[in-house]
Amino acid sequence: MKFVTIQTNNENHLGVKTDRGILNVTAAARSGKGSSLPVTVHELIEGGAAARQAIESLVREAESDSAAWLNADSVVYGPCVTRPEKLICVGLNYRKHAEETNAKIPEYPILFNKFNNTLTGHGHDVELPITSKEVDYEAELAIVIGRPTKHVSEEEALDYVFGYCVVNDLSARDLQLRTNQWMLGKVCDGFSPLGPELVTADEISDPNNLRISCHVNGEQRQNSNTSDMIFNCKQIISYLSRHLTLKPGDVILTGTPEGVVLGYPPEKRVYLQPGDVVTVSIEKLGSITNKMVAEKV
Template sequence: MKLVTIQTNNQDHLGVKTERGILDITAAALAGKGGSLPQSIHELIEGGAAARQAVESFVSEAEAGSAEWLDAASVVYGPCVTRPQKIICVGLNYRKHAEETNAKIPEYPILFNKFNNALTGHGHDVELPVTSKEVDYEAELAIVIGRRTKHVTEEQALDYVFGYCSANDLSARDLQLRTNQWMLGKVSDGFAPIGPELVTADEVPDPNNLQIRCEVNGVQRQNSNTSDMIFNCKEIISYLSRHLTLEPGDIILTGTPEGVVLGYPPEKRVYLQPGDVVTVEIEKLGRITNRMVAENV
């Protein structure tokens, strides 16, 4: 399934994207249709197989003319996961990206975090903070955890994944590199666009063989494959689970490939400016586009 968040009347609705359009599952649940349908992406993830079966059955049986069907082009998208307990990010996780920034290949995953304020959806503007002059794009594959996970083996790790989505790990490089701790450069409002769709894991048999791209104003800046990861998806999940419990709905951003602004020689670095439009596209997962704007202070 391809799951989306629909923003309507200041509320987040769960939707399913199909060839017919987007079916508003929350609206159907509130109208008493479909039995015990989940009303949010988190209810769906936490509800396990029963919740998923209820949604799949309702989608397959929904009448074509019902009010819950929406035109995908008219939907206002929210982040495809709205309330994760944790947003964990992996830095320097593509070999060619490490090489372009003259960084040593890490022995262990380099970890940092973002917070819920950074989440935004497809089509939303992202404010460039006045405290930074060096905001960079980073196309990334995001993993969404489906079940509570602790001390999972690499062989079993992908069994705990609910789905995957496209993400942009926007980074204020001058703030990120101000100290040895990267957090300040990563946590600005809107610095984690994810979506538009959360694609369930059954539709992505190998997350480490996906084309990943980024465009700025229609010009390709990144073009790689998730096979270039230093630590692959199952290794990341297993490693994290040995140190903390992963909960349903947690998001893991898995690193970015080569082609970021920071990888250029200093004299050729042109960071994001107000009006720039950034698109991240990952094979099987769709395209997320956001426009950069000046912060309103």
């Protein structure tokens, strides 16, 4: 299944995307079609199999109710996961990206964190901070955890995944590289466009064999496959779970392939500017597009 966040009047509502369009689950629940339905993405994830089954039943029951369906093009999208407890990121996790930046291939996953202020949805403008002149794009696969995960083996790790989605790990390189800690360059407002769709794990047979790309103003900048990851999805989940408990709704950003601005020779680096439109796409997961604008102060 494919789930989205519908934004209406500054509120987030759960939606289900099908070939027909998008079903507003919140509206269906309020109209009496299912008072026990999960009406947020986090209720859905935390509700486990029972919540999924309730949504599946709702979709079947609402098939003939034209008022319950929205046109996908008319929806204002929020981030497909709205309030994760943790946003954990893996740096330098594609071999060719490490090579293009002249970085040593890491022996262990390089980890850093983002916060909920970085989350935004498909179609929203992203303000380029006035404190940075070097904002870069990063196409990434995001893993969304489905149940509490601690000390899980690599063999079982993917069983703990609720789903996958597309994310743009926007990075202010001048802030990121100011110190040895990358956080400042990663946590600016809107720096994690996430979605539009959260695709459940049963639809993705192998998350480490998906085409991934990024376009800026229609020009392809990144074109790779998640098979180039140094640490694959099950390795990342298992490694993290040995050190901390992963909670339902936690989001893991798995790294970016080659083609980022930072990988170019210094004299050829052209960082994102106001008016630039960035689209990140992953096979089977869709595309997220955001326009860069100047920060309002």
